[in-house]
């Protein structure tokens with residue numbers, strides 16, 4: 355877990371560095387929410403390390419930023435039934 359004062363330097367999901375503060379707790383210092391502007395993953399400082407730490411984020415859910423442009427925007431809509 356990171357403290358609310360630290361801006362992470364690496365995204366847990368895509369390992370990119372474009373991390374910004376998304377929002378903060380209405381209770382000062384309770385938590386901070388960060389967002390990656392490369393893969394749009396977001397996380398709160400109070401989440402466990404598997405959601406906040408690039409080293410322990412599940413490998414199966416990691417994203418290579420180079421593959422993002424080729425990802426579908428939405429699930430495809432099936433053809434209408436006949």
Ligand SMILES: [Zn+2]
Pocket residue numbers: 365366367368369370390391392393394395
């Ligand atoms: Zn990311």
